[in-house]
Amino acid sequence: MKHRYLPMTPQDEKAMLDTIGIQSIDELFADIPEKVRFKGEYNIKPAKSESSLTKELSQLAAKNADSNTYASFLGAGVYDHYKPIIVDHVISRSEFYTAYTPYQPEISQGELQAIFEFQTMISELTGMEIANSSMYDGGTSLAEAGMLAAGHTSRKKILVSRAVHPESRDVVRSYALGQSIAVEEIPLKDGHTDLDALKEMIDDNTAAVMIQYPNFFGQVENLKEIEPIVHEAGALFTVSSNPLALGALTPPGKLGADITVGDAQPFGIPEAFGGPHCGYFAVTKALMRKVPGRLVGETTDEDGRRGFVLTLQAREQHIRRDKATSNICSNQALNALAASVAMTALGKEGTKEMAVQNITKTYYMKQQLKAAGFEIAFDGAHFNEIVVKTDSPVKELNASLLQKGMIGGYDLGLSYDEFDNHMLIAVTEQRTKEEIDAFVQEMGATHA
Amino acid sequence: MHKDNQPLIFEMTKEGRVGYSLPELDVPEIDLAELLPEGLVRDEAADLPEVSELDIMRHYTALSKRNHGVDSGFYPLGSCTMKYNPKINESVARYSGFANIHPLQDESTVQGAMELMYDLQEHLKEITGMDEVTLQPAAGAHGEWTGLMMIRAFHEANGDTKRTKVIVPDSAHGTNPASATVAGFETVTVKSNEHGLVDLEDLKRVVGEDTAALMLTNPNTLGLFEEQILEMAAIIHEVGGKLYYDGANLNAVMSKARPGDMGFDVVHLNLHKTFTGPHGGGGPGSGPVGVNKDLLPYLPKPILVKKDGVFAFDYDRPQSIGRVKPFYGNFGINVRAYTYIRSMGPDGLKAVTEYAVLNANYMMRRLQEHFDLPYDRHCKHEFVLSGRRQKKLGVRTLDMAKRLLDFGYHPPTIYFPLNVEEGMMIEPTETESKETLDAFIDAMIQIAREVEENPEIVQDAPHTTVIKRLDETKAARKPVLRYHKAE
Numbered sequence: 021m022k023h024r025y026l027p028m029t030p031q032d033e034k035a036m037l038d039t040i041g042i043q044s045i046d047e048l049f050a051d052i053p054e055k056v057r058f059k060g061e062y063n064i065k066p067a068k069s070e071s072s073l074t075k076e077l078s079q080l081a082a083k084n085a086d087s088n089t090y091a092s093f094l095g096a097g098v099y100d101h102y103k104p105i106i107v108d109h110v111i112s113r114s115e116f117y118t119a120y121t122p123y124q125p126e127i128s129q130g131e132l133q134a135i136f137e138f139q140t141m142i143s144e145l146t147g148m149e150i151a152n153s154s155m156y157d158g159g160t161s162l163a164e165a166g167m168l169a170a171g172h173t174s175r176k177k178i179l180v181s182r183a184v185h186p187e188s189r190d191v192v193r194s195y196a197l198g199q200s201i202a203v204e205e206i207p208l209k210d211g212h213t214d215l216d217a218l219k220e221m222i223d224d225n226t227a228a229v230m231i232q233y234p235n236f237f238g239q240v241e242n243l244k245e246i247e248p249i250v251h252e253a254g255a256l257f258t259v260s261s262n263p264l265a266l267g268a269l270t271p272p273g274k275l276g277a278d279i280t281v282g283d284a285q286p287f288g289i290p291e292a293f294g295g296p297h298c299g300y301f302a303v304t305k306a307l308m309r310k311v312p313g314r315l316v317g318e319t320t321d322e323d324g325r326r327g328f329v330l331t332l333q334a335r336e337q338h339i340r341r342d343k344a345t346s347n348i349c350s351n352q353a354l355n356a357l358a359a360s361v362a363m364t365a366l367g368k369e370g371t372k373e374m375a376v377q378n379i380t381k382t383y384y385m386k387q388q389l390k391a392a393g394f395e396i397a398f399d400g401a402h403f404n405e406i407v408v409k410t411d412s413p414v415k416e417l418n419a420s421l422l423q424k425g426m427i428g429g430y431d432l433g434l435s436y437d438e439f440d441n442h443m444l445i446a447v448t449e450q451r452t453k454e455e456i457d458a459f460v461q462e463m464g465a466t467h468a
Numbered sequence: 469m470h471k472d473n474q475p476l477i478f479e480m481t482k483e484g485r486v487g488y489s490l491p492e493l494d495v496p497e498i499d500l501a502e503l504l505p506e507g508l509v510r511d512e513a514a515d516l517p518e519v520s521e522l523d524i525m526r527h528y529t530a531l532s533k534r535n536h537g538v539d540s541g542f543y544p545l546g547s548c549t550m551k552y553n554p555k556i557n558e559s560v561a562r563y564s565g566f567a568n569i570h571p572l573q574d575e576s577t578v579q580g581a582m583e584l585m586y587d588l589q590e591h592l593k594e595i596t597g598m599d600e601v602t603l604q605p606a607a608g609a610h611g612e613w614t615g616l617m618m619i620r621a622f623h624e625a626n627g628d629t630k631r632t633k634v635i636v637p638d639s640a641h642g643t644n645p646a647s648a649t650v651a652g653f654e655t656v657t658v659k660s661n662e663h664g665l666v667d668l669e670d671l672k673r674v675v676g677e678d679t680a681a682l683m684l685t686n687p688n689t690l691g692l693f694e695e696q697i698l699e700m701a702a703i704i705h706e707v708g709g710k711l712y713y714d715g716a717n718l719n720a721v722m723s724k725a726r727p728g729d730m731g732f733d734v735v736h737l738n739l740h741k742t743f744t745g746p747h748g749g750g751g752p753g754s755g756p757v758g759v760n761k762d763l764l765p766y767l768p769k770p771i772l773v774k775k776d777g778v779f780a781f782d783y784d785r786p787q788s789i790g791r792v793k794p795f796y797g798n799f800g801i802n803v804r805a806y807t808y809i810r811s812m813g814p815d816g817l818k819a820v821t822e823y824a825v826l827n828a829n830y831m832m833r834r835l836q837e838h839f840d841l842p843y844d845r846h847c848k849h850e851f852v853l854s855g856r857r858q859k860k861l862g863v864r865t866l867d868m869a870k871r872l873l874d875f876g877y878h879p880p881t882i883y884f885p886l887n888v889e890e891g892m893m894i895e896p897t898e899t900e901s902k903e904t905l906d907a908f909i910d911a912m913i914q915i916a917r918e919v920e921e922n923p924e925i926v927q928d929a930p931h932t933t934v935i936k937r938l939d940e941t942k943a944a945r946k947p948v949l950r951y952h953k954a955e
Binding site: 021023025026027028032033035036037039040041045047048049050051052053055056057058060061062063064065066067068070073074077078080081082083084085086087088089092094096097098100102104106108109110112113114115116117118119120121122123124125126127128129130131133134136137139140141143144145149150151153154156157158159160167185187188190191193194195197198199200240242243244266267268269270271290291292293294295296308314315316317318319320321322323325326327328329331332333334336337338339340341342343344346347348349350351352353354355357361363364365366367368369370371372373374376377379380381383384401402415418419422427430449450452453454456 | 474476477478485486488490491493497498500503507510511514516518519524525528532537543545551564567571577579581584587590607608609610612613616642643645648651692697722723749753754795796797800810811813817819820823825833845869870873878881884898899901934937938939943950
């Protein structure tokens, strides 16, 4: 058969069969038992030419409401942010995206150096000493943090704040089940982790306390107050953090975190219906050898030149098999590259400026909503999200916002029984004053 | 490749330079200190680079030149299926209606994305012969763990709590035992026989009432088809265990044998391998999992359903193992895989497997007189040579791998599987031409000759790369895992 991805010609096929000493390709499959041999072809859609397939799939894509066409006020862990255009140009270089894990360092210095730089940037932003080369996403990264903590402390209980992303908490529970680790949820108090409850719940079997900073409601948890409670009990202080927020907030590493995880999606990575994004995993030096996944380290070659290699591999599945610190193999290398390019473009000044813009525009939104008579559910310090109480169901409000070209916020009632008619609104630097005003106006119009 | 070292981006930084263009701040400024609690306003900026846009582009272009991908040259890395990554996939995944949609949007606004996911699941069901597929796992190892958690839930639902062991062959991928551990199982190893296949007698010896599952790759990591798969399935099922298919090698059997028909209960696929992901320098991947009817209730939630032509996520799954990942999987990779499958069609996928297997057997036959071939029979999509003949002459497989770099090739997977001495695992894939294979074979033959006539040139390789062999011991002994500004 002729296909643009398949260079085999009938002459090639004949010559190769002759070399092998057989008559037909079928003979190569003679070892498949007759009883399980699949006859004929799959019952799937027939092949399409390049142009008819792109036409079909662009029509399919056009059925979706995207954040280029609509002004999005939806966050809840995934955000519409400024993506420097060069990000896509860099990650489209096929030397990067058609390579695999850099097992052969002599011909993979580009990828290895890029990862080393990523590790440095995450380390800088989080204030942690060590960062790995990436994880699947923020949720699985938090789950792996729980496993690390349980292994390190030989304790079997994790306390996770209800102000942590509900889907991340779900993933933590799934992983904990495999390890027979108990997961208990710390209740909320005014949109924050209830510290009195935490003090009650924490004990000498607690491996980790998990706090999100800023939390799922956009509120900035006071890590300074939490840290002594955690460490007094000998647990690992585990913080899940939006790395963009750390452009403006004191980083967890400076506030006593043992493990900081999160998702680098805000840095140049498209929403993509929830993935692929880019988990990160950062720890104190004391936990370096417990880290899951790939680590890149600096070394020298035979001539003393600086070079980079995958290192501390004795932690990993391909060496340690059932004794490995994690089963992770492929991570999110290309998205870590995307995040690196975005962090480089934003740089020292831009990261802070972007973070401050998020806080500032969200503040403006909050003031406008208040002025329009809305009640803000939690009035503490926020990053780029706030929760507003609504009179009508969020789903209905979002339907009318969509009519006006806007994607509304997240319906908190979907994840919290006590928060029916509460909308979690995200305001990134991408939203203009005009869009925010239009949003408030439309909300007000339904606010009778 | 460029010989000059490329400085770190941090070493190119100059105070005051910027590489960004943020939206205008069109609302009143505020004082952070008034808004945030004391001590939570960052006082020392993260020391990120300060460079211009051109600096960035030149830096990463230079790095890319120091990297070898499939588009740079032949990449016969066994078990990784380094086939051509079609460019249409990249274009489609970037359509705004796929790239710029939020996972928590109202379902009515993302029906196109859900339709694509649904249709991909339908295609994967037919390809694997399984009853249902979830797209949630992010990569192969993640799929393994997901599958094992479902097996665990199945046994527990039957009150069968003594099944603590997962059996893996000695030739298995390292992720198999690691995933078993993460899922809370103990790993038991089953030996291979002299033909490189699972030793049935040993399997009978290790199975029992404590067997939760057997994890198997078929063809196995030697590239050999486990001919006694039905007998193995019977042994496992007879004791009440489940059979797990590691789909890393699916490229070898498409349209030839489906895991579901071979008796497998759970299957994971690596969409970045067989279905042209791409590999991305180490991810993102995608690791969908297929199950048969027994395991349906335990699928991660939500599952995607279609009712009266409308797609919806169903969260009402009381026996589900829960979520394994936020949202619905690596959608962007799934878009690429779907585009690939639709580009190939049924006849295309069949040809993929046939040519992948033909290419591997051709290479194996041309190379077998120059290297040891531990298992002399038709292989599937890959084969494993041994460098023990060369080792006797003082040249190790590692040396030969490094020498291949001088010829512009990515070497095969080396020292794996563990049951072959000085192993070299070669997987050409179907997208390589006979000319490419011949040139690589010639290079291998030349290296075999060099080992006999001039071993130093191999032992000292590589000679042409941007850097020579690196001191890995030093890297591990005194780990430097980030850049620090010189004091």
